[in-house]
Amino acid sequence: MKTQPVSSDFVSLDRLSVLEIEQLIERALELKHGQPSKTFANKTIANLFFENSTRTRCSFEMAEHRLGMHVLPFETTTSSVQKGETLLDTCKTLEALGVEALVIRHQETGYYHALMEQLTIPIINAGDGSGQHPSQSLLDLMTMYEVFGHIHGKTVVICGDLRHSRVARSNADVLQRLGATVIGSGPPEWFDETMGIAYVPIDEAIEQSDIIMLLRVQQERHNQAMELEETYHEQYGLTLDRMRRVRPEAIILHPAPVNRGIEIADELVEHTQSRIFEQMKNGVFARMAILERAFHPNSTEGAI
Amino acid sequence: MKTQPVSSDFVSLDRLSVLEIEQLIERALELKHGQPSKTFANKTIANLFFENSTRTRCSFEMAEHRLGMHVLPFETTTSSVQKGETLLDTCKTLEALGVEALVIRHQETGYYHALMEQLTIPIINAGDGSGQHPSQSLLDLMTMYEVFGHIHGKTVVICGDLRHSRVARSNADVLQRLGATVIGSGPPEWFDETMGIAYVPIDEAIEQSDIIMLLRVQQERHNQAMELEETYHEQYGLTLDRMRRVRPEAIILHPAPVNRGIEIADELVEHTQSRIFEQMKNGVFARMAILERAFHPNSTEGAI
Amino acid sequence: MKTQPVSSDFVSLDRLSVLEIEQLIERALELKHGQPSKTFANKTIANLFFENSTRTRCSFEMAEHRLGMHVLPFETTTSSVQKGETLLDTCKTLEALGVEALVIRHQETGYYHALMEQLTIPIINAGDGSGQHPSQSLLDLMTMYEVFGHIHGKTVVICGDLRHSRVARSNADVLQRLGATVIGSGPPEWFDETMGIAYVPIDEAIEQSDIIMLLRVQQERHNQAMELEETYHEQYGLTLDRMRRVRPEAIILHPAPVNRGIEIADELVEHTQSRIFEQMKNGVFARMAILERAFHPNSTEGAI
16 A cells, blocks of 8 residues: 555546646646656656557657656567466566556556555556546646636537547546536437536537537447448538537647547648647647656656 | 658659669668768657568668667557558657657558658658568668679569569669669569560579579468469579579579578578678668668768 | 587576576676676667567566667567568578577477577577576576575475476476475376476475475466366465465465466465565566676676
C-alpha cells in the first residue's frame, strides 16, 4: 500500500481535484509554449498496450523521449502473457527488472486497482476497457482551455456511442466539475441515461454548443452496424450542411482515428474550426505533464 | 503542395538527375570511408513497414542511429491501421505528434503520391508494391561504383523474375541513364518486354557481363513455382559450372534474402566475386546519405 | 573459426571453468552492489527471440541499456525469417549491417554451433530448445551465492519436469561441479534417469534441501496435463503445509513465469524465504556481467 499524500498514479480524472486537473492543463500548455521540462535521464519506463493503438502509444513514446526517459521495449504479443502470465505478475516482473513506471492499456475495466495495491511504481492508465482514458480526457480539456481560456459556462455536446465509449462518461463528469454544461447526442439507442446529461437531437445540439465532441463509431464493436453506418452520417454525423449551422467560434473535437464520411464529412476533418490534429499535438504535451507528475507527485514548481 | 526547388522526399530514382544520383553515391562512399556524418540529435523519425523485412528495416534503423536520430517505435501489426485507419491519416497523425520524417514500405504501388501532397515532412520510400525500391537501387549502384569507379560502358545482366521485381525496372532505367548496357535473363515467361532491354539466355549473358544482378525467386508470389524451383537452379541459376565462365573481374549482386541453391549455388554466396554481404554493409551508408539529403535537400556541402 | 584463447561467446556453462563461472558471479554481485560497469557507448547489439519471453528479453534489454549499448530493434515476426531466410543468413546480415553481438533464443537445440563457426561476433545464448539457458543458470547461482557465499556441500532439489526443462540438466551439472549435492523430485514420469542424480519424493526432499528449485509446469508442452494440473499442487507442489517443513534457512527459487497454485501456493510466491523476485533483479546484473565478458573476453580487471 502506498501512503504518499498525493498518489503518483494517474488512472482516472475522478481521483484528481479540480485544482490538480487545472494545474496539469496549465503545465501542458507551458510545455507546449516552450518551457523546459523536467529531465528524467535514464529513468526507465515501459508501455504495455494490450489493445491496438497508434496515437496514444506513439504519443506516450514521444512524451517519454522528450523527457529524456529510457523506454524498455515490451510487446504483449511476444511476451510471457502468451504463456498465461497474469498482468500483475508481468508488472511485478518489470518492477523487479528496474522499470520505474508503467503506462498500461488493458481491456479489463479497472485493471489498475490490484496493481496500485501491489506495486510501488506509478501506474499511468492509457485506457481500461469501457472505463477511463484519462490522458485523452486531459488533452481534450487542454485543447478547450487553449482556445477559450476556461470552460465555465460553455456548452459541450458529446455525440455518438456514449454507451460504449470510455471517454464519454468520464469526460461528462469532469466537464461538469469544471463548470461546463454537457449534453448528449447521436443514435438514441446508443445514449446512456445513467450519465446524468440531457439528450438533444443533433440538429439542435450543434446550434447550442461551443464544443462539439464527436465519438468514433467503433465498427469493431458493432457487427450489426453495417447498415447503420450508411445512414449514420446523414442522421447523426457532422455533415457539410450541419457545419453551416455550427457557431463560428465553436470547435470540433474527435479522439481519432476518424471514420471520414461517417462521424464527420471528409472535408471537415481539416476545417479551420476542427481541432482534431491539434488534439494530437497537444496529447504529447499533456502526457509530458502527466509523466512529470508521476515522478514528482508532490512538487508544484516547474522545471528543475 | 511543397514548393521547394529540390524535394526532400526520396521516393524514386526516376525523379533524381544523374548528377544528384552520383552525388548520393559519392556521399555514401565518403561516409563508408569514415567521413563524419551530419548529426541530427533528437530528430525523430518513424519506420512504417507494412511488409516483412529484415535487411531494409534494420539497415534504416542502423543508419538513423548513426546519424543520432531518435526512432519512434511503430509496429503496423499493433497500430490503429488494424482499426481501418488509412495510411494517410496514420502519417498525418505521426506528423502531428512531432515525427519529422517517415520511412515507409507499403504494398500499394505509388502509395506515396497522396502523402507527398498532404504532408510537409519528407517521405522516404523503402519499397512500394511492384513499383520502386530506390534505397536498394542506390546501394546496388554504390557497390558497382565502389568496384569500378563508374558504370559507363559496363554490361549488366538482371536475371530472374523481372516481371514482379520492384528493383528490376527501376534499376534497368537508372543503369541506362548512367551509361550501362542492360540485358535481361532468366525464365522467358518471367521476362518483361516492356522494359526495353534485350533478353539473353543465361549461358551467354554471364560471359558478356561485368555485373550479374540476380533477383530473388519470390516463392511467396509463385504458388505454382514449386516444381519450377527444382529446375530453376540448373536452368537459370548461377551454378558452380556457370561460375567458371564468369569474367574474372565481374561481380555478383543479389538483393537478398538469398535462396541458396536456387538463384545461386550455396558455395558461391561467399565467393570472392560476390558482393552480396558488401551490399548489406553499403546499404547502411547509402541510407545515411539518403537521410542526410532528406533533412538538407538543398545543401551540397559535406559534414557541418 | 575463431581462435581467441578465451571465447567471447556465451552459449553454455559447460564450456566455462569453475573459475570463470565464479568470476562471473562475483562480477554480477559487484555490479549489484554499485560498482561501475564498463561502458560500451554505441556498441550495437540485437536481441533475436524466436520464442516468447518477457523476463529474459526485458532483462537483457535492461542490461544492455545500463551498459550504454544501442539495441537494434529486431522482431522475428516481421522479419525476413517469414520469407524463409535461415537463421545463419539472418545473423550474417545483421553482422554485415554492423551489429556487434547477438543475443538469441531459438527453438532448435544447439542452434549456435553453426553460428559460432561462421560469425566473428559473439553469440549469447538466451535459450536453445531443450538445451541450455545459461544466463538463467548464472542468475540462479548468483542468487545462491548471494545468500550462502558458496554452495559447496549444500543440497539442492530440482523439482518438476526435469525431462523437458532446459535449465534442469545444465543446472544439475554446474551445481555438482561447484560442490553441491543435487537431487530430483516431482512426477516420477517426468524424472530423467540419464541426469545422474537421485530421485527423492517431494516430502523428503524439502526437508533435506538448502535450495529448492521449482520448475515451471509447461502447460504449452503437456496437452494431456490438464488433469495432472489439478493434482500437481497437492502431489508435487510447494503447498502451505510442505512449507512448514522447509528448513528455516533454505531458499526457494523458480525461473518464472510462476503458475500460482500449481508449482507453489499463491501465498508463498512472496514468502520471506522465496527469492523468486530477487532472481529477476539479479538477472539484470548477471547479464551485464555476461555482456561485459562478451566484449572483453580476456580481461580480468573491473571497470575501466
